Structure formats: structure tokens, C-alpha cells
Amino acid sequence: MTTITLVQGDITRQSADAIVNAANSSLLGGGGVDGAIHRRGGPAILEECRALRASRYGKGLPTGQAVATTAGELDARWVIHTVGPVYQASGGDASLLASCYRESLRVADELGARTVAFPAISTGVYRWPMDDAARIAVETVRNTPTAVEEVRFVLFDDRAYEAFARQLD
Template sequence: MQIDAVQGDITTQDVDAIVNAANSGLLGGGGVDGAIHSAAGPSLLAACRELRRTTLPDGLPVGEAVATPGFRLPARWVIHTVGPNRHRGQTDPALLASCFATSLEVAAQIGATSVAFPAVSAGVYGWAVQDVAQIAVDAVRASSAQVDLVRFVLFSAAALGVFEAALS
């Protein structure tokens, strides 16, 4: 598995699947979640509403992942995962690692061989980007999912530097 990190916009990545740092309601939000919903168009929200109506009536639990089509995105799939929120006392690194591992398992199940991740739980969910980078890189390296490329797509140069350090 090739692992790299770039600075950019996750919604423009030419990969099979992008990972959405979603909230448990799956109905859009701010940050990465809002950007992905905006770029994918209203069909993404409709697909998420259908998941809530059928298989996830209580929402997506922290650390788990589910896929929807990518609709207007270059990526064929969006894999939604809910990161732990430190502000709500969700401080277990295993929950954060599960976001990355479970997303890769879902990617393999849907046939995605290239996946782009944001810095799940960094920022508004209160996790330090240094912690997210190390946990993410370790979880991806430990994964046995059959994925050829994992790309971390970071919004800022500072976050990119932290992820590059974790990868070295």
C-alpha cells in the first residue's frame, strides 16, 4: 500500500473514494462534511437521509463507517466516518484509529483501491493534529485492507508538515 500526504481540497481528489469526517446524523455540517456535501450535490444528502431512514435510524456510531455514491464528485464513493469529539469526552485513541481502519475496510468491500482521508477529528472536534496524524498513519499501516493508495489530504501547510513527519 502506498501512503502519501498532500495539501489540497479533498473534494477534487482523483481517487475511488474520499472519506467524509461526518457527524453521527449524516445530514451535513461544517468543515470537510459541509464541503463534501456541497460539492457532491443534493443527491448525497438524499442518500444519507435514506441511510438514516433504513439501516442507521440512530445515526452512525463513532468509529464506524458507511459508504454512499459520490454523485458529482470526481470520487465514485464517499465513505462517511464519525470521529471522536474530545469536547464530549471522547478521548480514546482506539476510537479515532477505528475511523481510519473501518473506512479502509469499507473501501475494500466496495472495490475502491484508492482512498483520500482528511484529518478526522482534528479542528472542531478538539484533537491535536499531531495526535491525529500519528494515530491515522499507524492505523493505515496496520490495516490489512486491500487498498493500493491512501492519501491524506490536508487543508493547511502546517497540517501537511505534521502528516509528512508522521509518515517519515
């Protein structure tokens, strides 16, 4: 049984086997969580992302998919990069957002990760409504078979923390 915990704070300060990055499809860094992970994790993450772009993901990582790299200088073994849907562009397609969590857990299982820290995927510049994103995230993690022992949602502010806490009640 997977334990789900909530933490308010900075995902780049978490100690976990894997930290999930809400990446953009380029895998080359960006704003929000993505930029913070690349800045704190250092150049090793970007190097591996560039190699992935040069090999398997020439057109970028598709929305809803996930891939792992080193965690560089973060207190983790791996970063699992997943591309969340843009709310307006996807028409609010919940299956794409759920896929981010499912695919990240699948990659975590392949790696042997036991603790995984997730941000609230797509809730920043991709504008997914927080309450709906929290519902999708919690339901998907609860209903996805995985060997991961702890899923930790690391939430940046009070609003996000409260939305996820309501889903756990």
C-alpha cells in the same frame, strides 16, 4: 503494500475511488469537510444519507463506524462517511479515532476501492490535537490489512501537512 501519500489542498477536488468524509452522526451534512463534500457532491449524497437514516441508522452513525454512499458530482465513485470522536467528549480515546480509519478501509475493501482520500479526521471542530491525530492515522493505516493500493491524506493547511509528514519520516 499500501502506498501512503500526502497532498495539501481541498479533498473535494481529489480524484479517487473513494473520498472519506469526516461526517457527524446525523449523516445530514455539517461544517468543515462534511459541509464541503455535501456542497460539491450535490444532492445525491444527501439523498442516500437520508435513506441510511431512515433504514439502518435511525439514531445516526455511531462514532468510529463507516458507511458508503454515492459520490454524486465529486471525482470519485463513493464517499465513505465516518464519524470521528470529539476530543474532549471521548477523553481522547485513540481507539475511536483509529476505528474511523480501520472501518473506512474495511468499507473501501468491500466496495473494491483501490485509491482512498482521507482528511485529518476529528482535527477541526472536534479539536483532536493535530500531532496525535496524525500519529494515530498513519499508524492505523500502516497496520490495517487492506487491498487499497493508495491512501492519500489530503490536508487542508501547512500545519496539518507538516504533522502528517513527520509521521511518515
